Amino acid sequence: MEKINLEYLGEKFNQLQTLNPDEFISSVRKEGFHNFNKKGLPTYKNEEWKYTSVSDLFRKEYHLCEDEANIEISKSDIDEMRLPGHENSNELVFVNGKFNGQLSTIRSSEKQLIILPLEEAVNGKYKELVNAHLGKSNLFVNDGIHALNTSFIYGGIFIYAAKGQIIENPVYVYHISDARNNHILSQPRSLFYVDEHTKLQLVETYKTIGSMDSFTNEVFEVVVNANAIVEFYKIQNDSSNASQVGTTHIRQIGKSYAHTVIVSLNGGIIRNNTNIIMEAQGNEAHMYGLYLLKGNTHVDNHTLVDNKMPNCFSNEFYKGVMDGRSTGVFNGKIYVRPDAQKTNAYQTNNNILLSDGASVNTKPQLEIFADDVKCSHGCTVGRLDEEAMFYLRTRGISKEHAQAMLLHAFASNIIEQIKIEPLRQYAEQLIVERLTEVEAEG
Amino acid sequence: MLSIKNIHASVEGKQILKGINLDVQPGEVHAIMGPNGSGKSTLASVLAGREEYEVTEGSVEFLGKDILGLSPEDRAREGLFLAFQYPVEIPGVSTTNFIKTALNEKRKYHGQPPLDAVSFMKLMKEKMNLVEIDKSLLTRSINEGFSGGEKKKNEIFQMAMLEPKLTILDETDSGLDIDALRIVASGVNKLRDENRAIIVITHYQRLLDYLQPDFVHVLLNGKIVKNGTKDLALELEEKGYDFIKDQFSMQEAV
Numbered sequence A: 001m002e003k004i005n006l007e008y009l010g011e012k013f014n015q016l017q018t019l020n021p022d023e024f025i026s027s028v029r030k031e032g033f034h035n036f037n038k039k040g041l042p043t044y045k046n047e048e049w050k051y052t053s054v055s056d057l058f059r060k061e062y063h064l065c066e067d068e069a070n071i072e073i074s075k076s077d078i079d080e081m082r083l084p085g086h087e088n089s090n091e092l093v094f095v096n097g098k099f100n101g102q103l104s105t106i107r108s109s110e111k112q113l114i115i116l117p118l119e120e121a122v123n124g125k126y127k128e129l130v131n132a133h134l135g136k137s138n139l140f141v142n143d144g145i146h147a148l149n150t151s152f153i154y155g156g157i158f159i160y161a162a163k164g165q166i167i168e169n170p171v172y173v174y175h176i177s178d179a180r181n182n183h184i185l186s187q188p189r190s191l192f193y194v195d196e197h198t199k200l201q202l203v204e205t206y207k208t209i210g211s212m213d214s215f216t217n218e219v220f221e222v223v224v225n226a227n228a229i230v231e232f233y234k235i236q237n238d239s240s241n242a243s244q245v246g247t248t249h250i251r252q253i254g255k256s257y258a259h260t261v262i263v264s265l266n267g268g269i270i271r272n273n274t275n276i277i278m279e280a281q282g283n284e285a286h287m288y289g290l291y292l293l294k295g296n297t298h299v300d301n302h303t304l305v306d307n308k309m310p311n312c313f314s315n316e317f318y319k320g321v322m323d324g325r326s327t328g329v330f331n332g333k334i335y336v337r338p339d340a341q342k343t344n345a346y347q348t349n350n351n352i353l354l355s356d357g358a359s360v361n362t363k364p365q366l367e368i369f370a371d372d373v374k375c376s377h378g379c380t381v382g383r384l385d386e387e388a389m390f391y392l393r394t395r396g397i398s399k400e401h402a403q404a405m406l407l408h409a410f411a412s413n414i415i416e417q418i419k420i421e422p423l424r425q426y427a428e429q430l431i432v433e434r435l436t437e438v439e440a441e442g
Numbered sequence B: 001m002l003s004i005k006n007i008h009a010s011v012e013g014k015q016i017l018k019g020i021n022l023d024v025q026p027g028e029v030h031a032i033m034g035p036n037g038s039g040k041s042t043l044a045s046v047l048a049g050r051e052e053y054e055v056t057e058g059s060v061e062f063l064g065k066d067i068l069g070l071s072p073e074d075r076a077r078e079g080l081f082l083a084f085q086y087p088v089e090i091p092g093v094s095t096t097n098f099i100k101t102a103l104n105e106k107r108k109y110h111g112q113p114p115l116d117a118v119s120f121m122k123l124m125k126e127k128m129n130l131v132e133i134d135k136s137l138l139t140r141s142i143n144e145g146f147s148g149g150e151k152k153k154n155e156i157f158q159m160a161m162l163e164p165k166l167t168i169l170d171e172t173d174s175g176l177d178i179d180a181l182r183i184v185a186s187g188v189n190k191l192r193d194e195n196r197a198i199i200v201i202t203h204y205q206r207l208l209d210y211l212q213p214d215f216v217h218v219l220l221n222g223k224i225v226k227n228g229t230k231d232l233a234l235e236l237e238e239k240g241y242d243f244i245k246d247q248f249s250m251q252e253a254v
Helices: A007-021 A023-039 A055-059 A076-081 A127-133 A143-150 A386-393 A399-415 A423-440 B040-049 B073-078 B095-109 B115-133 B147-162 B178-190 B206-211 B230-237 B244-254
Strands: A091-094 A098-105 A114-119 A156-163 A171-178 A184-186 A189-194 A199-209 A214-224 A229-237 A242-252 A256-267 A271-278 A284-293 A298-307 A313-322 A327-336 A344-353 A359-368 A374-382 B002-012 B014-024 B029-033 B055-062 B080-083 B090-094 B166-170 B197-202 B215-220 B223-228
Touching: A007 A143, A023 A143, A076 A171, A091 A114, A098 B166, A127 A156, A127 A189, A127 A214, A143 A214, A143 A242, A143 B115, A171 A184, A184 B073, A189 A199, A199 A214, A199 A242, A214 A229, A229 A242, A229 A271, A229 A423, A229 B197, A242 A256, A256 A271, A256 A399, A256 A423, A271 A284, A284 A298, A284 A327, A284 A423, A298 A313, A298 A344, A313 A327, A313 A359, A313 A399, A327 A344, A327 A374, A344 A359, A344 A399, A386 A399, A386 B073, A386 B090, A399 A423, A399 B090, A399 B095, A399 B230, B002 B040, B014 B040, B014 B055, B014 B223, B029 B040, B029 B206, B040 B055, B040 B073, B040 B080, B040 B166, B040 B197, B073 B080, B073 B095, B080 B147, B090 B095, B095 B115, B095 B147, B115 B147, B115 B178, B147 B178, B178 B206, B197 B206, B215 B230, B215 B244, B223 B230, B223 B244, B230 B244
Parallel strands: A091 A171, A156 A189, A171 A199, A184 A214, A189 A214, A199 A229, A214 A242, A229 A256, A242 A271, A256 A284, A271 A298, A284 A313, A298 A327, A313 A344, A327 A359, A344 A374, B029 B197, B029 B215, B080 B166, B166 B197
Antiparallel strands: A091 A098, A114 A156, B002 B014, B002 B055, B215 B223
């Protein structure tokens, strides 16, 4: 099977356990490593990974847990990836999966936002929160790749968004993989605790430096309390040697509002797990995704909405355009547990294939154990609307331009869901650039 | 201006046009009439360049150029305009932006610079008044949620903006009430001049009452079987197509 170097990982794991012996985190890691050894990396045979093979990526040897002292990332490396609106944001830099305080800029006051290294948080004022919530996603995502992240929890952060605060400065997270000398496995792991009556916005983006491969195996766990609002955005526009599995695990433990948007444009193999766990009555969640793919890029959006309590609402809307030999996957799982009466859960996935080599697999998965619920799902896979193309062309608009106009129209109602204005404009510009490329190549 | 010679065309292997000849001079209005399935809309599609239609024989010259080898967009840029029988709704594409793009692509094709925003708005306003179209329609997505009449009016508005040399109105009267028909027809009439020609495809006489064609042609089973003036349209209205069919089948038999 895969040529994953278990010996190397074991060595690194033992090293980490010895050097960072915090009792609680060590025990979480230990359980993670146990699970990883038991399950191994997921292959096509695992139903959840049927269309996305990460084990193939491990045929090469990745380096892990490189010492922060050796990092040679400069401010200018980060400048290149700063997202519009950054002047007003808390910019958190992760290098090879580890939070780097020196390169980061925190603009919110401590009254609003506490940002601490996980290892520090677990021993101080927030010990109880970390103990109570770190690692809870393991119950829902219990595959080997998630366990691998858990095995190496180190260098992440704990974010506490204080009660009753509208956090005006969004949190921008820059994930950098330094693949100049080695293939790099980055495994960021963080915990967000959003207290009552609070609003927090988070934006993540990724960059691989160097020509070797990077693999980012990320897990962000988010706990949302009553009357809080969280918005999570991801812009995935890294190079083709950059692959990732990113899990955003949001638990709405009080009646709250979650909003996620993932925009995927470039990369190698990308798997996004977006999980919403409805642990309180009356929760609301909106999940959006746009994937505009070309070349060999593979993007797999797996969503999970687990309705454990009554009266929750969720809406998922994912759209994709595949060109070249790119592949898309959408898998939307909705659980409605026996207690979750009056659940409203909707799901839509629309896809356009631009080339014969492109493909998409889309699959809704509804498991309903309550009787008074409204759930719907719909998916489409098709080509561009030929009638609309012809109509535009009969007005003198070139085929390429007409295609770009139609695709832009297709994509725009997802982009509109980005509520941070400079970021929305940036995403809009990326889409326009991508569509002009298609135009130029076409 | 337009010279159609012995056009044969098929779609999905089925022969629909079986040798059509038609000459249109600048300033003329030609009506093409005929029963359902006679090939009227196919002729419009073939002229506009719809790709599903295969021309198996014959030629079409427009302003001295063979246009059968041209893409739909190049035909449009050369000055051909098809007003659709069923204008397409395109959600997410603003009408104004669409018309601006179309106009500027045409200008570029003719080596002209793009219109600046002010001139464009001025032109829009002028043509809006001309065809009596509501401004609010133009801020919406193309034809999205438009009524039948609004869609047809939008077609005539686009025609006014693009100033084609030859316009083909493909059953523009279908689905219109009397008032909408009058507004659409008067819009078309205002755009007529001695340099422009119009081909009106229709089932009925009523649009022709307003447009007063110079020539009327009857299409039957993929061929033009009768040519005449506007009196022919009146005769058809009175007697129906059957009398032509009868006449034609008798001729065939002979």
